[in-house]
Amino acid sequence: MSFNIALSGLNAAQKDLDVTSNNIANVNTTGFKESRAEFVDVYAASLLAGGKTKVGDGVLTADVAQQFSQGSIRFTNNALDLAITGNGFFTTVPELDSLERSYTRAGEFKLNADNFVVNSNGEFLLGFPVNPDGSSSSVALSTTSPIQIPTASGAPQASTTVDIRMNLPAGDEIIPAAFSFDPSDPLTFNHSTSVTIFDSLGDSHVMTYYFRKESANNWHMYTGVDGTMLDIPTSGQPAIPTPTPNSPSATIRPALLTFTSGGDFTAQDPAVITTEALSANILTNGAEPTQTITVDFNLDPLAPNSAEPTQFASNFEVTSLEQDGLAVGRLTGLDIDTDGLVRATYSNGTSEPLSRVALVGFANNQGLTQVGNTSWKESLLSGEALAGEAGSGTFGTINSSALEQSNVNLTSELIDLIAAQRNFQANSRSLEVDNQLNQTILQIR
Numbered sequence: 001m002s003f004n005i006a007l008s009g010l011n012a013a014q015k016d017l018d019v020t021s022n023n024i025a026n027v028n029t030t031g032f033k034e035s036r037a038e039f040v041d042v043y044a045a046s047l048l049a050g051g052k053t054k055v056g057d058g059v060l061t062a063d064v065a066q067q068f069s070q071g072s073i074r075f076t077n078n079a080l081d082l083a084i085t086g087n088g089f090f091t092t093v094p095e096l097d098s099l100e101r102s103y104t105r106a107g108e109f110k111l112n113a114d115n116f117v118v119n120s121n122g123e124f125l126l127g128f129p130v131n132p133d134g135s136s137s138s139v140a141l142s143t144t145s146p147i148q149i150p151t152a153s154g155a156p157q158a159s160t161t162v163d164i165r166m167n168l169p170a171g172d173e174i175i176p177a178a179f180s181f182d183p184s185d186p187l188t189f190n191h192s193t194s195v196t197i198f199d200s201l202g203d204s205h206v207m208t209y210y211f212r213k214e215s216a217n218n219w220h221m222y223t224g225v226d227g228t229m230l231d232i233p234t235s236g237q238p239a240i241p242t243p244t245p246n247s248p249s250a251t252i253r254p255a256l257l258t259f260t261s262g263g264d265f266t267a268q269d270p271a272v273i274t275t276e277a278l279s280a281n282i283l284t285n286g287a288e289p290t291q292t293i294t295v296d297f298n299l300d301p302l303a304p305n306s307a308e309p310t311q312f313a314s315n316f317e318v319t320s321l322e323q324d325g326l327a328v329g330r331l332t333g334l335d336i337d338t339d340g341l342v343r344a345t346y347s348n349g350t351s352e353p354l355s356r357v358a359l360v361g362f363a364n365n366q367g368l369t370q371v372g373n374t375s376w377k378e379s380l381l382s383g384e385a386l387a388g389e390a391g392s393g394t395f396g397t398i399n400s401s402a403l404e405q406s407n408v409n410l411t412s413e414l415i416d417l418i419a420a421q422r423n424f425q426a427n428s429r430s431l432e433v434d435n436q437l438n439q440t441i442l443q444i445r
Helices: 002-025 410-442
Strands: 035-041 059-066 073-075 082-085 089-093 102-104 124-128 161-167 191-198 204-215 218-225 228-230 255-259 265-269 294-296 317-323 331-336 341-346 351-357 359-361 369-372 375-377 386-388 397-400 402-404
Touching: 002 035, 002 059, 002 410, 073 082, 082 089, 161 191, 191 317, 331 397
Parallel strands: 082 402, 161 294
Antiparallel strands: 035 059, 073 402, 082 397, 089 102, 089 124, 089 359, 102 375, 124 351, 161 317, 191 204, 204 218, 218 228, 218 255, 255 265, 331 341, 341 351, 359 386, 369 375
């Protein structure tokens, strides 16, 4: 009997050594969770045996339980490196259409050839679908899908409106009528400014505004695109012959801007300043030739002076110049919030929410089935996977450009290693003593 007891002790000590060695081997494995060998004593007795004199039958390994305590966070320079602070697991699938889900705390993700977010094993990271405002449209695990980062932000958007705010110097000289407006002659206008606009194909064009002082409080504004002057068809101002040979119209009319004696913007002619169609003379690339541009000075009778142009005794200054068109954008950056929202930024100045990284929790983490590659699968003991957003309920938050390190304490493991070694030596000594006793008994004559 003592042989079996000592042998069970050796087996338990060996298991303890194996578990400790595995922990030490994975001390630098991202997302690794240490294991602990748990032992129970073996005790068997019959109904007629004397329980007070019964000796135990040794030791048995009851479980090798993983400890899901938080590992320390190490920051990196890769936006797709993700670390969970708190509860939760990332969810991955081996194929795009697979339902074989794995769960991991290792957040070393990257983009594959098709711009899907994958881990080092090529498994796809799952996320919730999101609305244009970034809110999740669903948080059910069945609605998750692999996260893909598009390289372009979609179709271009033609410019339709330009918002402009500026100050026209009150002290500027009035240009005599004898000097007809000519964009190539700076003596025929006081100031000019430009803005980049886009056609329906996403090509850029330079739209220039020329300001000419006609009287004390009246200014004419002429508009041109790529050096070609445009008519303001609804303007009541006198038409002049087109200053450029490629202009769509034979004559052009400017818009009239009127200011009060206090320098406040008071009126404009026409009420809505819209250019004629740019036409094929300007859009030689085949873009939509009916495109027009509306110039908005934010004239608001109910809220005067809120953000309107002014005519003060100061220098010419453009305080705001914006347009609503977009070129085709290329991916320039990727941001992942603490709630898991993945947002892409593009070269055309736009940003777009793409997905929200899904987190999954279980009633019993230690019931998960370990499958290697720092991943686990759902089991009967773990309970059903419950999905949710990071930072909500019991789920932790997500740190971008960070990785969760192994939760192995190397100092503790080395101490456990020494203890397991001593335990193995003690049980070996028990076997040796039992063997010596048996040898002594066999040598009795």
